Amino acid sequence: AVSVGPVGRHAEAAADVMMQGEVYSYSRSKGAFAGVSFKGTVITTDEEVNKTYYGQPLKSKDILLQGRVKKIPQSGKRFIKGLNMLAPAKIKKK
Template identity: 60%
Template sequence: MKTLALSMLCFFLFTATAFGDSADQRELLVESIQVLEEVQKSPDKQIPASLISKARAIIVFPTMLKGGFMIAARYGTGVAIVRNSKTGKWGPPAFVKTYGGSFGFQIGAEAVDLVLLVMTKRGIKGLLKTKFTLGADIAVTAGPVGRHAEAGTDVTFKGEIYSYSRSKGAFAGVSVKGAVINADEDANWAYYNRHLSSKDILIDGRVKKYSESTRRFIKSLGRITSRK
């Protein structure tokens, strides 16, 4: 009996390791979708459909936190996903982390959700680096908000990256400068159970088989970003 129990335990440990898809990363995918869904529920406060439907990539950091007492810098983990330029479909997620930076009007908030829409090839190239700095390596613009945003400035949406932040129910385009975004190689390893760079995942198609959590994430993102 002990031998059988030990064998079963080894089997479950092996399969969990073989397929990766760790609980922390699954939770991060769910939280990222929740942020986008909640933001897009309000027509007058949402990211314009004409903008999010054209995004080449999206980065979401749910619940960025302050570094501590008397420290304004923020840190957090998030997820990045790139749209296939030929098919228009979203690919598998890569995990990222960030620290530092200023976040406009929400500087006093304890927890902040950050959403970045990457609109250009140059923006994607920045995302593929091991590390890049918002506002330095690539320009970041406070994103327009609401279904009538097209009537405002920057009607043609020529920005490279648009940034949005949410805290305590308030959502707005916000200026983000100085935040450093790194590839989270440990999280990629935990989720995919092998060493993969952001480029391997987002561009080169090294992930051939999708886990159930990846499929759900992609399906939900496709629904949220479709032009209605």
């Protein structure tokens, strides 16, 4: 995003992880301002850590998409259980 000028306005809406709590914000500014903002995300994997954790060499696609994990470690089972408990309830189809 780039912003230059004497007056600026910004409005934003967001929700929490469970999509229940709503957050709204609005701002207005006066005066000289020039700014630049860059946002982005990069996700990488560490195949050595995967090998240590799962006890076999695995790529992310092997774990997430191809189901090549022979045995899920206990900590992984606890993590999955926690995610399932925190996930919003599925919407029933009519």
